[in-house]
Amino acid sequence: MIHKILPVGPLQCNCSVIGDENTHEAMVIDPGDDIDDIIAVITEHKLQVKQIVITHAHIDHVGGAMKLRAKTGAPILLNQNDYALLKMLDVQAGWLGMKPPGDVEIEAGLAHDQTLRAGKLAASVLHTPGHTEGSVCLYFPAEKMLIAGDTLFARSIGRTDLPGGSFEKIKRSLHDRVLTLPDETKVIPGHGPLTTIGEEREENPFLK
Ligand SMILES: [Zn+2]
Numbered sequence: 448m449i450h451k452i453l454p455v456g457p458l459q460c461n462c463s464v465i466g467d468e469n470t471h472e473a474m475v476i477d478p479g480d481d482i483d484d485i486i487a488v489i490t491e492h493k494l495q496v497k498q499i500v501i502t503h504a505h506i507d508h509v510g511g512a513m514k515l516r517a518k519t520g521a522p523i524l525l526n527q528n529d530y531a532l533l534k535m536l537d538v539q540a541g542w543l544g545m546k547p548p549g550d551v552e553i554e555a556g557l558a559h560d561q562t563l564r565a566g567k568l569a570a571s572v573l574h575t576p577g578h579t580e581g582s583v584c585l586y587f588p589a590e591k592m593l594i595a596g597d598t599l600f601a602r603s604i605g606r607t608d609l610p611g612g613s614f615e616k617i618k619r620s621l622h623d624r625v626l627t628l629p630d631e632t633k634v635i636p637g638h639g640p641l642t643t644i645g646e647e648r649e650e651n652p653f654l655k
Contacts, residue, residue: 448568448590449473451488452635456480457545458507461637463594465587466494467566474565476500476585476594477508477637478515485511486518496521497565500557502596502637503582504529505609506539510548522554524563526574529581532611557583570594573624577617578605584625592633593644599625599634601642604653621654 449466456479464485466473473494478485489496496519501509504525512523525533532539533551540547557563559574563585570585578597582605585594597605598620607614630645647654 449492449494450592451492452641453481453484453488454638455484456507456510457543459638460507461635461639463635464488464492464494465565465568466492467568470566471495472497472564472566472568474498474500474563474568474570475515475519475521477502477596478511479507479509480511482511482514482518485515489519498563499523500563500585501525501529502584502594502598503579504532504536505579505597506536506543506545506548508596508637509533509536509551510545512551513549516552523551524555524557525553526558526572526581526583527556528574528576529579529611532579532581535610559583573620575617575620575624577607577613577615577620579609579611581611582620586628586632590633591629591631592635593625593628595625595634595636597637599647599651600636600638601634601640601647602651604651605637618653626654 460479
């Protein structure tokens with residue numbers, strides 16, 4: 448597996464470029480910004496991007512998606528429960544003092560338990576509402592890896608005070624759909640350092 452993590456944009460969202468080293472098919476997760484850096488990785492590894500996956504519709508995760516689609520032709524996927532939030536990108540840009548990225552066109556939804564593929568790589572979609580209604584995580588069982596979006600961070604969890612957030616829902620998502628994964632699962636959060644499910648089970652004060 449080819450996997451590059453690029454912290455992009457002013458909020459340093461962890462964008463993942465994940466590719467099959469044999470077929471060179473790839474997916475890009477959360478291209479929030481800095482699309483030229485993402486394209487450089489794609490070019491370096493001769494990747495063909497099959498899909499652009501958005502863990503949730505916050506501007507720091509989705510802001511560069513249309514630019515990346517224009518350069519790769521890949522479809523943009525987002526859970527339908529975040530479509531309303533996607534319509535508020537101008538408002539979100541205002542919160543952060545950023546330039547609104549314009550409309551983002553979603554080609555398809557992301558349903559719980561759906562499998563996404565790039566070459567021999569397979570990820571299951573976990574719908575994990577709480578940070579937003581349409582937040583998802585991507586679990587790669589063969590690679591024992593979770594792309595967690597803003598649902599789980601090292602020693603923290605996603606904020607739930609923004610529109611669509613719910614502390615009760617994020618707790619339920621974490622307990623029912625994230626903490627059920629094996630301890631050795633490597634976690635790539637939406638921001639900040641990497642961790643594992645086992646470490647968070649032991650050390651994360653929000654999961655007690
Ligand atoms: Zn977020």
